Amino acid sequence: NVLPVGSVVRARDIKLMIAGYELFEDKEKNQVRAGYIAVKYPRGYAGRESLGILGFDEIQEVLKEGLHTPGELRFTQGLGRFYHQAETLDGEKWNRFMEILQDRLKEKKQTELSGR
Numbered sequence: 001n002v003l004p005v006g007s008v009v010r011a012r013d014i015k016l017m018i019a020g021y022e023l024f025e026d027k028e029k030n031q032v033r034a035g036y037i038a039v040k041y042p043r044g045y046a047g048r049e050s051l052g053i054l055g056f057d058e059i060q061e062v063l064k065e066g067l068h069t070p071g072e073l074r075f076t077q078g079l080g081r082f083y084h085q086a087e088t089l090d091g092e093k094w095n096r097f098m099e100i101l102q103d104r105l106k107e108k109k110q111t112e113l114s115g116r
Helices: 070-086 091-114
Strands: 008-011 014-026 031-040 052-055 059-064
Touching: 014 052, 014 070, 031 070
Parallel strands: none
Antiparallel strands: 008 014, 008 059, 014 031, 031 052
């Protein structure tokens, strides 16, 4: 399960608050991993250098879950399914997937601009 933003967890023996979500490439394992963007708790965001990436599998303990709403639940369930599929891609397939996604986003933007 994907935790909601605002959740406080213990990972790497420090307290962190989840601030967002991220897919990242684990170059050592040549695979895509899903995780969280996190900040130290209780300090929170203190500039770009205070942000870190935390793999889902690195959480040692959930200290407090963030706010659950019907919208958040739909979002995190969909995100969890997407991340699970993305983690089955190796680095090369992930890069190709991202190229296709970026091309489609450019096409969509061009279509929207031409329709104005």
